Amino acid sequence: MAHHATKQAACANCDYAFVPGEPDEFCPSCGQQNHAVEIGFGHVAEEFLEGIFHFDGKVFSTAKLLLFRPGELTRRFLAGHRVPYVPPIRLYVFISFVFFLLLGTQLGHEDAGEAEKRAEPAATKKLATTPDSDSISFFQGPKAQRTARKSVDQAITKAFAARVDSLAAAPATPGQQKALKAARREQARLVAAARAGGGFQIAFAEIKRLPAHPTDAQVDSVVRSKGAVPSLMSRLAVRRTIRWRDSTREEVVHQLLRGGSIMLFLLMPLAALLLKGAYFRQHRYYLGHLIFTVHVQCFLFIFLGLVMGLDKLNALPGWLSNLLLLVPAVYFIVALRTFYQQSWRKTVVKSLLLGVAYSLTALLSLLTVGAIGVALF
Incomplete structure:
Protein backbone atom coordinates (compact mmCIF):
# COMPACT_ATOMS: atom_id res chain seq x y z
CA MET A 1 0.00 0.00 0.00
CA ALA A 2 1.43 3.38 -0.95
CA HIS A 3 1.92 6.01 1.71
CA HIS A 4 1.45 9.68 0.95
CA ALA A 5 3.08 11.25 4.00
CA THR A 6 5.75 13.87 3.41
CA LYS A 7 9.12 12.21 2.86
CA GLN A 8 12.28 13.65 4.34
CA ALA A 9 15.69 14.01 2.69
CA ALA A 10 17.48 12.48 5.67
CA CYS A 11 16.48 10.01 8.36
CA ALA A 12 15.22 11.83 11.46
CA ASN A 13 16.72 9.13 13.69
CA CYS A 14 20.27 8.51 12.39
CA ASP A 15 20.68 11.36 9.83
CA TYR A 16 21.22 8.94 6.94
CA ALA A 17 20.94 10.88 3.66
CA PHE A 18 18.58 9.18 1.22
CA VAL A 19 19.91 8.79 -2.33
CA PRO A 20 17.60 10.33 -4.93
CA GLY A 21 15.93 7.74 -7.12
CA GLU A 22 16.38 4.90 -4.63
CA PRO A 23 13.68 3.52 -2.30
CA ASP A 24 13.15 5.88 0.62
CA GLU A 25 10.19 4.35 2.46
CA PHE A 26 12.45 3.03 5.24
CA CYS A 27 15.92 4.00 6.36
CA PRO A 28 18.45 1.32 5.25
CA SER A 29 20.65 2.18 8.22
CA CYS A 30 18.28 2.00 11.24
CA GLY A 31 15.01 0.79 9.68
CA GLN A 32 12.84 3.71 10.78
CA GLN A 33 10.00 4.67 8.45
CA ASN A 34 10.71 7.85 6.53
CA HIS A 35 7.97 10.37 7.10
CA ALA A 36 7.39 13.39 9.27
CA VAL A 37 5.84 13.03 12.69
CA GLU A 38 3.15 15.57 11.83
CA ILE A 39 0.98 13.34 9.61
CA GLY A 40 -2.70 13.62 8.84
CA PHE A 41 -5.48 11.46 10.24
CA GLY A 42 -6.03 9.88 6.82
CA HIS A 43 -2.50 8.50 6.77
CA VAL A 44 -2.90 7.09 10.30
CA ALA A 45 -6.16 5.40 9.28
CA GLU A 46 -4.48 4.02 6.15
CA GLU A 47 -1.66 2.42 8.14
CA PHE A 48 -4.10 1.09 10.70
CA LEU A 49 -6.29 -0.60 8.09
CA GLU A 50 -3.25 -2.01 6.34
CA GLY A 51 -2.04 -3.64 9.54
CA ILE A 52 -5.49 -4.98 10.38
CA PHE A 53 -6.22 -6.53 7.00
CA HIS A 54 -2.73 -7.93 6.65
CA PHE A 55 -3.12 -9.60 10.05
CA ASP A 56 -6.64 -10.81 9.23
CA GLY A 57 -5.41 -12.58 6.12
CA LYS A 58 -3.15 -14.69 8.27
CA VAL A 59 -5.87 -15.20 10.86
CA PHE A 60 -8.31 -16.67 8.34
CA SER A 61 -5.82 -19.13 6.87
CA THR A 62 -4.61 -20.07 10.36
CA ALA A 63 -8.11 -20.51 11.78
CA LYS A 64 -9.18 -22.68 8.84
CA LEU A 65 -6.45 -25.23 9.50
CA LEU A 66 -6.60 -24.94 13.28
CA LEU A 67 -10.33 -25.59 13.55
CA PHE A 68 -11.07 -27.99 10.72
CA ARG A 69 -7.82 -29.87 10.04
CA PRO A 70 -6.37 -30.96 13.40
CA GLY A 71 -2.58 -31.23 13.39
CA GLU A 72 -2.17 -29.88 9.87
CA LEU A 73 -1.22 -26.36 10.98
CA THR A 74 1.63 -27.71 13.10
CA ARG A 75 2.81 -29.99 10.30
CA ARG A 76 2.87 -27.15 7.75
CA PHE A 77 4.49 -24.68 10.11
CA LEU A 78 7.34 -27.07 10.93
CA ALA A 79 7.70 -27.89 7.24
CA GLY A 80 8.69 -24.26 6.67
CA HIS A 81 5.34 -22.72 5.61
CA ARG A 82 5.45 -19.89 8.15
CA VAL A 83 4.58 -16.75 6.20
CA PRO A 84 0.87 -17.55 5.57
CA TYR A 85 0.12 -18.32 9.24
CA VAL A 86 0.16 -16.52 12.57
CA PRO A 87 3.19 -17.54 14.70
CA PRO A 88 2.25 -19.94 17.53
CA ILE A 89 3.14 -17.69 20.48
CA ARG A 90 1.39 -14.66 19.02
CA LEU A 91 -1.63 -16.84 18.26
CA TYR A 92 -1.71 -18.20 21.82
CA VAL A 93 -1.40 -14.77 23.43
CA PHE A 94 -4.23 -13.31 21.34
CA ILE A 95 -6.63 -16.26 21.71
CA SER A 96 -5.96 -16.77 25.42
CA PHE A 97 -6.56 -13.06 26.07
CA VAL A 98 -9.94 -13.18 24.31
CA PHE A 99 -10.86 -16.47 26.02
CA PHE A 100 -10.17 -15.29 29.56
CA LEU A 101 -11.92 -12.00 28.82
CA LEU A 102 -15.03 -13.93 27.77
CA LEU A 103 -14.71 -16.24 30.75
CA GLY A 104 -14.56 -13.30 33.13
CA THR A 105 -17.69 -11.85 31.53
CA GLN A 106 -19.44 -15.23 31.71
CA LEU A 107 -18.88 -15.49 35.46
CA GLY A 108 -20.78 -12.25 35.95
CA HIS A 109 -20.96 -9.93 38.93
CA GLU A 110 -22.21 -10.39 42.46
CA ASP A 111 -25.46 -8.83 43.52
CA ALA A 112 -26.53 -7.44 46.88
CA GLY A 113 -27.75 -10.82 48.11
CA GLU A 114 -24.43 -12.45 47.35
CA ALA A 115 -22.59 -9.64 49.12
CA GLU A 116 -24.65 -10.23 52.25
CA LYS A 117 -23.90 -13.93 52.14
CA ARG A 118 -20.21 -13.15 51.75
CA ALA A 119 -20.33 -11.09 54.94
CA GLU A 120 -20.60 -14.31 56.94
CA PRO A 121 -17.97 -16.79 55.74
CA ALA A 122 -19.23 -20.26 54.99
CA ALA A 123 -16.28 -21.67 56.87
CA THR A 124 -17.52 -20.09 60.09
CA LYS A 125 -20.92 -21.77 59.69
CA LYS A 126 -19.27 -25.11 59.10
CA LEU A 127 -16.98 -24.83 62.11
CA ALA A 128 -19.88 -23.80 64.32
CA THR A 129 -21.27 -27.33 64.18
CA THR A 130 -18.17 -28.67 65.95
CA PRO A 131 -17.85 -27.69 69.65
CA ASP A 132 -14.65 -25.73 70.33
CA SER A 133 -13.33 -26.61 66.88
CA ASP A 134 -11.70 -23.19 66.53
CA SER A 135 -9.40 -24.04 69.43
CA ILE A 136 -7.31 -25.93 66.85
CA SER A 137 -5.33 -23.29 65.03
CA PHE A 138 -3.35 -23.18 61.82
CA PHE A 139 -0.71 -21.25 63.72
CA GLN A 140 0.01 -23.92 66.31
CA GLY A 141 2.80 -26.45 66.13
CA PRO A 142 2.24 -30.23 66.09
CA LYS A 143 2.40 -30.56 69.90
CA ALA A 144 -0.07 -27.74 70.45
CA GLN A 145 -2.38 -29.18 67.80
CA ARG A 146 -2.38 -32.58 69.47
CA THR A 147 -3.28 -30.95 72.79
CA ALA A 148 -6.04 -28.95 71.11
CA ARG A 149 -7.45 -32.06 69.40
CA LYS A 150 -7.54 -33.83 72.75
CA SER A 151 -9.51 -30.96 74.24
CA VAL A 152 -11.91 -31.09 71.30
CA ASP A 153 -12.43 -34.82 71.83
CA GLN A 154 -13.14 -34.21 75.51
CA ALA A 155 -15.56 -31.38 74.76
CA ILE A 156 -17.50 -33.48 72.27
CA THR A 157 -17.56 -36.47 74.60
CA LYS A 158 -18.81 -34.31 77.46
CA ALA A 159 -21.48 -32.74 75.27
CA PHE A 160 -22.88 -36.14 74.34
CA ALA A 161 -22.26 -37.91 77.66
CA ALA A 162 -25.51 -36.84 79.33
CA ARG A 163 -27.63 -37.77 76.34
CA VAL A 164 -25.89 -41.11 75.81
CA ASP A 165 -26.21 -42.00 79.52
CA SER A 166 -29.89 -41.14 79.60
CA LEU A 167 -30.56 -43.18 76.49
CA ALA A 168 -28.55 -46.12 77.82
CA ALA A 169 -30.46 -46.08 81.16
CA ALA A 170 -33.83 -45.96 79.47
CA PRO A 171 -35.84 -49.11 78.68
CA ALA A 172 -34.30 -51.07 75.84
CA THR A 173 -37.07 -50.36 73.37
CA PRO A 174 -36.26 -50.47 69.64
CA GLY A 175 -36.71 -46.71 69.43
CA GLN A 176 -34.36 -46.02 72.34
CA GLN A 177 -31.72 -48.36 70.97
CA LYS A 178 -31.93 -46.67 67.59
CA ALA A 179 -31.55 -43.22 69.15
CA LEU A 180 -28.56 -44.42 71.22
CA LYS A 181 -26.79 -45.74 68.13
CA ALA A 182 -27.51 -42.49 66.26
CA ALA A 183 -26.07 -40.41 69.13
CA ARG A 184 -22.90 -42.48 69.24
CA ARG A 185 -22.48 -42.26 65.46
CA GLU A 186 -22.86 -38.49 65.60
CA GLN A 187 -20.32 -38.30 68.42
CA ALA A 188 -17.81 -40.36 66.43
CA ARG A 189 -18.43 -38.28 63.31
CA LEU A 190 -17.75 -34.99 65.08
CA VAL A 191 -14.58 -36.31 66.67
CA ALA A 192 -13.34 -37.60 63.29
CA ALA A 193 -14.19 -34.31 61.57
CA ALA A 194 -12.34 -32.32 64.20
CA ARG A 195 -9.28 -34.55 63.93
CA ALA A 196 -9.26 -34.51 60.11
CA GLY A 197 -9.61 -30.76 59.68
CA GLY A 198 -8.01 -29.52 62.86
CA GLY A 199 -4.55 -28.97 61.44
CA PHE A 200 -5.84 -26.54 58.83
CA GLN A 201 -8.61 -24.72 60.67
CA ILE A 202 -7.92 -21.08 61.36
CA ALA A 203 -9.47 -19.16 64.24
CA PHE A 204 -12.23 -17.73 62.04
CA ALA A 205 -14.26 -16.46 64.98
CA GLU A 206 -11.46 -14.15 66.09
CA ILE A 207 -10.43 -13.19 62.55
CA LYS A 208 -14.01 -12.28 61.68
CA ARG A 209 -13.95 -9.59 64.36
CA LEU A 210 -10.75 -7.99 63.03
CA PRO A 211 -10.95 -4.84 60.86
CA ALA A 212 -10.02 -4.85 57.19
CA HIS A 213 -6.57 -3.46 57.95
CA PRO A 214 -5.58 -4.75 61.40
CA THR A 215 -2.50 -3.57 63.23
CA ASP A 216 0.37 -5.89 64.02
CA ALA A 217 -0.75 -5.95 67.65
CA GLN A 218 -4.25 -7.11 66.69
CA VAL A 219 -2.86 -9.84 64.43
CA ASP A 220 -0.44 -11.02 67.12
CA SER A 221 -3.29 -11.08 69.63
CA VAL A 222 -5.20 -13.57 67.47
CA VAL A 223 -2.12 -15.74 67.05
CA ARG A 224 -1.33 -15.71 70.80
CA SER A 225 -4.94 -16.50 71.68
CA LYS A 226 -4.32 -19.95 70.20
CA GLY A 227 -1.17 -20.55 72.19
CA ALA A 228 1.14 -19.94 69.22
CA VAL A 229 4.12 -17.63 68.88
CA PRO A 230 3.68 -14.86 66.26
CA SER A 231 5.81 -15.42 63.18
CA LEU A 232 6.00 -14.25 59.60
CA MET A 233 3.90 -17.17 58.33
CA SER A 234 1.25 -16.91 61.07
CA ARG A 235 0.83 -13.16 60.51
CA LEU A 236 0.65 -13.71 56.75
CA ALA A 237 -2.02 -16.39 57.22
CA VAL A 238 -4.18 -14.02 59.29
CA ARG A 239 -3.88 -11.14 56.83
CA ARG A 240 -4.56 -13.36 53.81
CA THR A 241 -7.65 -14.79 55.53
CA ILE A 242 -8.92 -11.25 56.09
CA ARG A 243 -8.18 -10.45 52.44
CA TRP A 244 -10.26 -13.39 51.23
CA ARG A 245 -12.97 -12.58 53.79
CA ASP A 246 -13.45 -9.07 52.44
CA SER A 247 -12.97 -9.83 48.74
CA THR A 248 -15.71 -9.13 46.24
Whole structure:
Protein backbone atom coordinates (compact mmCIF):
# COMPACT_ATOMS: atom_id res chain seq x y z
CA MET A 1 0.00 0.00 0.00
CA ALA A 2 1.43 3.38 -0.95
CA HIS A 3 1.92 6.01 1.71
CA HIS A 4 1.45 9.68 0.95
CA ALA A 5 3.08 11.25 4.00
CA THR A 6 5.75 13.87 3.41
CA LYS A 7 9.12 12.21 2.86
CA GLN A 8 12.28 13.65 4.34
CA ALA A 9 15.69 14.01 2.69
CA ALA A 10 17.48 12.48 5.67
CA CYS A 11 16.48 10.01 8.36
CA ALA A 12 15.22 11.83 11.46
CA ASN A 13 16.72 9.13 13.69
CA CYS A 14 20.27 8.51 12.39
CA ASP A 15 20.68 11.36 9.83
CA TYR A 16 21.22 8.94 6.94
CA ALA A 17 20.94 10.88 3.66
CA PHE A 18 18.58 9.18 1.22
CA VAL A 19 19.91 8.79 -2.33
CA PRO A 20 17.60 10.33 -4.93
CA GLY A 21 15.93 7.74 -7.12
CA GLU A 22 16.38 4.90 -4.63
CA PRO A 23 13.68 3.52 -2.30
CA ASP A 24 13.15 5.88 0.62
CA GLU A 25 10.19 4.35 2.46
CA PHE A 26 12.45 3.03 5.24
CA CYS A 27 15.92 4.00 6.36
CA PRO A 28 18.45 1.32 5.25
CA SER A 29 20.65 2.18 8.22
CA CYS A 30 18.28 2.00 11.24
CA GLY A 31 15.01 0.79 9.68
CA GLN A 32 12.84 3.71 10.78
CA GLN A 33 10.00 4.67 8.45
CA ASN A 34 10.71 7.85 6.53
CA HIS A 35 7.97 10.37 7.10
CA ALA A 36 7.39 13.39 9.27
CA VAL A 37 5.84 13.03 12.69
CA GLU A 38 3.15 15.57 11.83
CA ILE A 39 0.98 13.34 9.61
CA GLY A 40 -2.70 13.62 8.84
CA PHE A 41 -5.48 11.46 10.24
CA GLY A 42 -6.03 9.88 6.82
CA HIS A 43 -2.50 8.50 6.77
CA VAL A 44 -2.90 7.09 10.30
CA ALA A 45 -6.16 5.40 9.28
CA GLU A 46 -4.48 4.02 6.15
CA GLU A 47 -1.66 2.42 8.14
CA PHE A 48 -4.10 1.09 10.70
CA LEU A 49 -6.29 -0.60 8.09
CA GLU A 50 -3.25 -2.01 6.34
CA GLY A 51 -2.04 -3.64 9.54
CA ILE A 52 -5.49 -4.98 10.38
CA PHE A 53 -6.22 -6.53 7.00
CA HIS A 54 -2.73 -7.93 6.65
CA PHE A 55 -3.12 -9.60 10.05
CA ASP A 56 -6.64 -10.81 9.23
CA GLY A 57 -5.41 -12.58 6.12
CA LYS A 58 -3.15 -14.69 8.27
CA VAL A 59 -5.87 -15.20 10.86
CA PHE A 60 -8.31 -16.67 8.34
CA SER A 61 -5.82 -19.13 6.87
CA THR A 62 -4.61 -20.07 10.36
CA ALA A 63 -8.11 -20.51 11.78
CA LYS A 64 -9.18 -22.68 8.84
CA LEU A 65 -6.45 -25.23 9.50
CA LEU A 66 -6.60 -24.94 13.28
CA LEU A 67 -10.33 -25.59 13.55
CA PHE A 68 -11.07 -27.99 10.72
CA ARG A 69 -7.82 -29.87 10.04
CA PRO A 70 -6.37 -30.96 13.40
CA GLY A 71 -2.58 -31.23 13.39
CA GLU A 72 -2.17 -29.88 9.87
CA LEU A 73 -1.22 -26.36 10.98
CA THR A 74 1.63 -27.71 13.10
CA ARG A 75 2.81 -29.99 10.30
CA ARG A 76 2.87 -27.15 7.75
CA PHE A 77 4.49 -24.68 10.11
CA LEU A 78 7.34 -27.07 10.93
CA ALA A 79 7.70 -27.89 7.24
CA GLY A 80 8.69 -24.26 6.67
CA HIS A 81 5.34 -22.72 5.61
CA ARG A 82 5.45 -19.89 8.15
CA VAL A 83 4.58 -16.75 6.20
CA PRO A 84 0.87 -17.55 5.57
CA TYR A 85 0.12 -18.32 9.24
CA VAL A 86 0.16 -16.52 12.57
CA PRO A 87 3.19 -17.54 14.70
CA PRO A 88 2.25 -19.94 17.53
CA ILE A 89 3.14 -17.69 20.48
CA ARG A 90 1.39 -14.66 19.02
CA LEU A 91 -1.63 -16.84 18.26
CA TYR A 92 -1.71 -18.20 21.82
CA VAL A 93 -1.40 -14.77 23.43
CA PHE A 94 -4.23 -13.31 21.34
CA ILE A 95 -6.63 -16.26 21.71
CA SER A 96 -5.96 -16.77 25.42
CA PHE A 97 -6.56 -13.06 26.07
CA VAL A 98 -9.94 -13.18 24.31
CA PHE A 99 -10.86 -16.47 26.02
CA PHE A 100 -10.17 -15.29 29.56
CA LEU A 101 -11.92 -12.00 28.82
CA LEU A 102 -15.03 -13.93 27.77
CA LEU A 103 -14.71 -16.24 30.75
CA GLY A 104 -14.56 -13.30 33.13
CA THR A 105 -17.69 -11.85 31.53
CA GLN A 106 -19.44 -15.23 31.71
CA LEU A 107 -18.88 -15.49 35.46
CA GLY A 108 -20.78 -12.25 35.95
CA HIS A 109 -20.96 -9.93 38.93
CA GLU A 110 -22.21 -10.39 42.46
CA ASP A 111 -25.46 -8.83 43.52
CA ALA A 112 -26.53 -7.44 46.88
CA GLY A 113 -27.75 -10.82 48.11
CA GLU A 114 -24.43 -12.45 47.35
CA ALA A 115 -22.59 -9.64 49.12
CA GLU A 116 -24.65 -10.23 52.25
CA LYS A 117 -23.90 -13.93 52.14
CA ARG A 118 -20.21 -13.15 51.75
CA ALA A 119 -20.33 -11.09 54.94
CA GLU A 120 -20.60 -14.31 56.94
CA PRO A 121 -17.97 -16.79 55.74
CA ALA A 122 -19.23 -20.26 54.99
CA ALA A 123 -16.28 -21.67 56.87
CA THR A 124 -17.52 -20.09 60.09
CA LYS A 125 -20.92 -21.77 59.69
CA LYS A 126 -19.27 -25.11 59.10
CA LEU A 127 -16.98 -24.83 62.11
CA ALA A 128 -19.88 -23.80 64.32
CA THR A 129 -21.27 -27.33 64.18
CA THR A 130 -18.17 -28.67 65.95
CA PRO A 131 -17.85 -27.69 69.65
CA ASP A 132 -14.65 -25.73 70.33
CA SER A 133 -13.33 -26.61 66.88
CA ASP A 134 -11.70 -23.19 66.53
CA SER A 135 -9.40 -24.04 69.43
CA ILE A 136 -7.31 -25.93 66.85
CA SER A 137 -5.33 -23.29 65.03
CA PHE A 138 -3.35 -23.18 61.82
CA PHE A 139 -0.71 -21.25 63.72
CA GLN A 140 0.01 -23.92 66.31
CA GLY A 141 2.80 -26.45 66.13
CA PRO A 142 2.24 -30.23 66.09
CA LYS A 143 2.40 -30.56 69.90
CA ALA A 144 -0.07 -27.74 70.45
CA GLN A 145 -2.38 -29.18 67.80
CA ARG A 146 -2.38 -32.58 69.47
CA THR A 147 -3.28 -30.95 72.79
CA ALA A 148 -6.04 -28.95 71.11
CA ARG A 149 -7.45 -32.06 69.40
CA LYS A 150 -7.54 -33.83 72.75
CA SER A 151 -9.51 -30.96 74.24
CA VAL A 152 -11.91 -31.09 71.30
CA ASP A 153 -12.43 -34.82 71.83
CA GLN A 154 -13.14 -34.21 75.51
CA ALA A 155 -15.56 -31.38 74.76
CA ILE A 156 -17.50 -33.48 72.27
CA THR A 157 -17.56 -36.47 74.60
CA LYS A 158 -18.81 -34.31 77.46
CA ALA A 159 -21.48 -32.74 75.27
CA PHE A 160 -22.88 -36.14 74.34
CA ALA A 161 -22.26 -37.91 77.66
CA ALA A 162 -25.51 -36.84 79.33
CA ARG A 163 -27.63 -37.77 76.34
CA VAL A 164 -25.89 -41.11 75.81
CA ASP A 165 -26.21 -42.00 79.52
CA SER A 166 -29.89 -41.14 79.60
CA LEU A 167 -30.56 -43.18 76.49
CA ALA A 168 -28.55 -46.12 77.82
CA ALA A 169 -30.46 -46.08 81.16
CA ALA A 170 -33.83 -45.96 79.47
CA PRO A 171 -35.84 -49.11 78.68
CA ALA A 172 -34.30 -51.07 75.84
CA THR A 173 -37.07 -50.36 73.37
CA PRO A 174 -36.26 -50.47 69.64
CA GLY A 175 -36.71 -46.71 69.43
CA GLN A 176 -34.36 -46.02 72.34
CA GLN A 177 -31.72 -48.36 70.97
CA LYS A 178 -31.93 -46.67 67.59
CA ALA A 179 -31.55 -43.22 69.15
CA LEU A 180 -28.56 -44.42 71.22
CA LYS A 181 -26.79 -45.74 68.13
CA ALA A 182 -27.51 -42.49 66.26
CA ALA A 183 -26.07 -40.41 69.13
CA ARG A 184 -22.90 -42.48 69.24
CA ARG A 185 -22.48 -42.26 65.46
CA GLU A 186 -22.86 -38.49 65.60
CA GLN A 187 -20.32 -38.30 68.42
CA ALA A 188 -17.81 -40.36 66.43
CA ARG A 189 -18.43 -38.28 63.31
CA LEU A 190 -17.75 -34.99 65.08
CA VAL A 191 -14.58 -36.31 66.67
CA ALA A 192 -13.34 -37.60 63.29
CA ALA A 193 -14.19 -34.31 61.57
CA ALA A 194 -12.34 -32.32 64.20
CA ARG A 195 -9.28 -34.55 63.93
CA ALA A 196 -9.26 -34.51 60.11
CA GLY A 197 -9.61 -30.76 59.68
CA GLY A 198 -8.01 -29.52 62.86
CA GLY A 199 -4.55 -28.97 61.44
CA PHE A 200 -5.84 -26.54 58.83
CA GLN A 201 -8.61 -24.72 60.67
CA ILE A 202 -7.92 -21.08 61.36
CA ALA A 203 -9.47 -19.16 64.24
CA PHE A 204 -12.23 -17.73 62.04
CA ALA A 205 -14.26 -16.46 64.98
CA GLU A 206 -11.46 -14.15 66.09
CA ILE A 207 -10.43 -13.19 62.55
CA LYS A 208 -14.01 -12.28 61.68
CA ARG A 209 -13.95 -9.59 64.36
CA LEU A 210 -10.75 -7.99 63.03
CA PRO A 211 -10.95 -4.84 60.86
CA ALA A 212 -10.02 -4.85 57.19
CA HIS A 213 -6.57 -3.46 57.95
CA PRO A 214 -5.58 -4.75 61.40
CA THR A 215 -2.50 -3.57 63.23
CA ASP A 216 0.37 -5.89 64.02
CA ALA A 217 -0.75 -5.95 67.65
CA GLN A 218 -4.25 -7.11 66.69
CA VAL A 219 -2.86 -9.84 64.43
CA ASP A 220 -0.44 -11.02 67.12
CA SER A 221 -3.29 -11.08 69.63
CA VAL A 222 -5.20 -13.57 67.47
CA VAL A 223 -2.12 -15.74 67.05
CA ARG A 224 -1.33 -15.71 70.80
CA SER A 225 -4.94 -16.50 71.68
CA LYS A 226 -4.32 -19.95 70.20
CA GLY A 227 -1.17 -20.55 72.19
CA ALA A 228 1.14 -19.94 69.22
CA VAL A 229 4.12 -17.63 68.88
CA PRO A 230 3.68 -14.86 66.26
CA SER A 231 5.81 -15.42 63.18
CA LEU A 232 6.00 -14.25 59.60
CA MET A 233 3.90 -17.17 58.33
CA SER A 234 1.25 -16.91 61.07
CA ARG A 235 0.83 -13.16 60.51
CA LEU A 236 0.65 -13.71 56.75
CA ALA A 237 -2.02 -16.39 57.22
CA VAL A 238 -4.18 -14.02 59.29
CA ARG A 239 -3.88 -11.14 56.83
CA ARG A 240 -4.56 -13.36 53.81
CA THR A 241 -7.65 -14.79 55.53
CA ILE A 242 -8.92 -11.25 56.09
CA ARG A 243 -8.18 -10.45 52.44
CA TRP A 244 -10.26 -13.39 51.23
CA ARG A 245 -12.97 -12.58 53.79
CA ASP A 246 -13.45 -9.07 52.44
CA SER A 247 -12.97 -9.83 48.74
CA THR A 248 -15.71 -9.13 46.24
CA ARG A 249 -16.75 -11.66 43.68
CA GLU A 250 -14.98 -9.69 40.95
CA GLU A 251 -11.71 -9.81 42.89
CA VAL A 252 -11.98 -13.55 43.47
CA VAL A 253 -12.82 -14.16 39.81
CA HIS A 254 -9.87 -12.03 38.74
CA GLN A 255 -7.56 -14.03 40.98
CA LEU A 256 -8.91 -17.35 39.69
CA LEU A 257 -8.53 -16.27 36.07
CA ARG A 258 -5.01 -15.03 36.65
CA GLY A 259 -4.05 -18.29 38.34
CA GLY A 260 -5.74 -20.32 35.62
CA SER A 261 -3.94 -18.48 32.82
CA ILE A 262 -0.59 -18.95 34.55
CA MET A 263 -1.29 -22.62 35.17
CA LEU A 264 -2.26 -23.32 31.55
CA PHE A 265 0.79 -21.47 30.27
CA LEU A 266 3.09 -23.48 32.54
CA LEU A 267 1.38 -26.73 31.58
CA MET A 268 2.25 -26.41 27.90
CA PRO A 269 5.99 -27.10 28.31
CA LEU A 270 5.13 -30.04 30.58
CA ALA A 271 2.64 -31.39 28.06
CA ALA A 272 5.30 -31.08 25.34
CA LEU A 273 7.62 -33.19 27.49
CA LEU A 274 4.93 -35.85 27.75
CA LEU A 275 4.58 -35.85 23.97
CA LYS A 276 8.33 -36.13 23.52
CA GLY A 277 8.34 -39.15 25.84
CA ALA A 278 5.41 -40.77 24.04
CA TYR A 279 7.02 -40.31 20.60
CA PHE A 280 10.70 -40.53 21.55
CA ARG A 281 11.39 -42.98 18.71
CA GLN A 282 10.59 -40.33 16.12
CA HIS A 283 13.56 -38.23 17.32
CA ARG A 284 11.69 -34.98 16.92
CA TYR A 285 12.97 -31.76 18.42
CA TYR A 286 11.25 -30.56 21.57
CA LEU A 287 10.15 -27.38 19.79
CA GLY A 288 7.92 -29.40 17.45
CA HIS A 289 6.07 -30.99 20.38
CA LEU A 290 5.71 -27.57 22.01
CA ILE A 291 4.21 -25.98 18.89
CA PHE A 292 1.78 -28.90 18.61
CA THR A 293 0.75 -28.32 22.24
CA VAL A 294 0.25 -24.60 21.63
CA HIS A 295 -2.00 -25.24 18.64
CA VAL A 296 -4.11 -27.79 20.52
CA GLN A 297 -4.48 -25.38 23.44
CA CYS A 298 -5.54 -22.61 21.06
CA PHE A 299 -8.22 -24.86 19.62
CA LEU A 300 -9.50 -25.62 23.11
CA PHE A 301 -9.73 -21.90 23.89
CA ILE A 302 -11.70 -21.23 20.71
CA PHE A 303 -13.96 -24.25 21.22
CA LEU A 304 -14.73 -23.44 24.85
CA GLY A 305 -15.32 -19.79 23.96
CA LEU A 306 -17.88 -20.78 21.31
CA VAL A 307 -19.60 -23.18 23.71
CA MET A 308 -19.80 -20.48 26.39
CA GLY A 309 -21.28 -18.04 23.88
CA LEU A 310 -23.91 -20.51 22.70
CA ASP A 311 -24.72 -21.49 26.26
CA LYS A 312 -25.15 -17.82 27.17
CA LEU A 313 -27.68 -17.52 24.37
CA ASN A 314 -29.42 -20.76 25.44
CA ALA A 315 -28.87 -22.04 21.91
CA LEU A 316 -27.68 -25.52 22.92
CA PRO A 317 -30.06 -28.31 23.92
CA GLY A 318 -28.92 -30.58 26.74
CA TRP A 319 -28.12 -33.57 24.55
CA LEU A 320 -25.99 -31.45 22.22
CA SER A 321 -24.05 -29.97 25.14
CA ASN A 322 -23.20 -33.47 26.32
CA LEU A 323 -22.20 -34.53 22.82
CA LEU A 324 -19.87 -31.55 22.45
CA LEU A 325 -17.85 -32.84 25.40
CA LEU A 326 -16.42 -35.47 23.03
CA VAL A 327 -15.14 -32.91 20.52
CA PRO A 328 -11.83 -32.06 22.31
CA ALA A 329 -10.98 -35.75 22.71
CA VAL A 330 -11.72 -36.52 19.05
CA TYR A 331 -9.79 -33.43 17.94
CA PHE A 332 -6.76 -34.47 19.99
CA ILE A 333 -6.73 -37.99 18.58
CA VAL A 334 -7.05 -36.77 14.97
CA ALA A 335 -4.33 -34.14 15.56
CA LEU A 336 -1.97 -36.79 16.93
CA ARG A 337 -2.67 -39.04 13.95
CA THR A 338 -2.09 -36.22 11.44
CA PHE A 339 1.08 -34.82 12.96
CA TYR A 340 2.86 -37.96 14.20
CA GLN A 341 1.69 -40.26 11.37
CA GLN A 342 1.12 -43.44 13.39
CA SER A 343 -1.64 -46.02 13.10
CA TRP A 344 -5.03 -45.30 14.59
CA ARG A 345 -4.63 -48.03 17.21
CA LYS A 346 -1.31 -46.67 18.48
CA THR A 347 -2.67 -43.14 18.36
CA VAL A 348 -5.74 -43.97 20.45
CA VAL A 349 -3.70 -45.87 23.04
CA LYS A 350 -1.16 -43.07 23.34
CA SER A 351 -3.90 -40.46 23.54
CA LEU A 352 -5.42 -42.28 26.52
CA LEU A 353 -2.06 -42.55 28.28
CA LEU A 354 -1.27 -38.91 27.55
CA GLY A 355 -4.69 -37.89 28.83
CA VAL A 356 -4.15 -39.63 32.16
CA ALA A 357 -0.62 -38.25 32.54
CA TYR A 358 -1.74 -34.75 31.61
CA SER A 359 -4.66 -34.89 34.07
CA LEU A 360 -2.33 -35.83 36.93
CA THR A 361 0.12 -33.09 35.92
CA ALA A 362 -2.71 -30.55 35.68
CA LEU A 363 -4.01 -31.54 39.12
CA LEU A 364 -0.58 -31.09 40.68
CA SER A 365 -0.15 -27.74 38.92
CA LEU A 366 -3.61 -26.64 40.02
CA LEU A 367 -2.82 -27.37 43.65
CA THR A 368 0.53 -25.59 43.41
CA VAL A 369 -0.80 -22.50 41.66
CA GLY A 370 -3.82 -22.44 43.99
CA ALA A 371 -1.63 -22.48 47.08
CA ILE A 372 0.59 -19.73 45.67
CA GLY A 373 -2.44 -17.69 44.65
CA VAL A 374 -4.01 -17.90 48.10
CA ALA A 375 -0.75 -16.86 49.74
CA LEU A 376 -0.08 -13.93 47.41
CA PHE A 377 -3.65 -12.66 46.93
